[in-house]
Amino acid sequence: MSDYQEMVEFRCRRHNCNKLLLNYYITGVGSNLHLEGIELKCNKCKRVLRLKKYTEQMLIEQSDNGVFKV
Numbered sequence: 001m002s003d004y005q006e007m008v009e010f011r012c013r014r015h016n017c018n019k020l021l022l023n024y025y026i027t028g029v030g031s032n033l034h035l036e037g038i039e040l041k042c043n044k045c046k047r048v049l050r051l052k053k054y055t056e057q058m059l060i061e062q063s064d065n066g067v068f069k070v
C-alpha cells in the first residue's frame with residue numbers, strides 16, 4: 001500500500017448517501033488548507049455542513065483511502 005495520495009474526496013457521511021461534495025488536491029504543504037467558514041450543501045440528503053479549521057495534514061490523517069467523510 002502506498003502513502004502517495006494526490007486528492008482527497010469530501011463525501012457526505014450520512015448512511016446511504018456518500019455523495020461527493022468536494023475534491024481537494026493535495027499541495028504537499030501540510031499546514032495548508034483553510035476551510036473555516038466554508039459551507040457545503042449535500043444536494044442528495046439536504047444536509048448543510050459547516051467546515052471547521054482543518055490543515056492538509058489533518059485531512060490526510062483523517063481520511064480513509066483518500067475519502068474524508070463530513
Ligand SMILES: [Zn+2]
Nearest residue numbers: 012017042045
Ligand atoms: Zn448527503
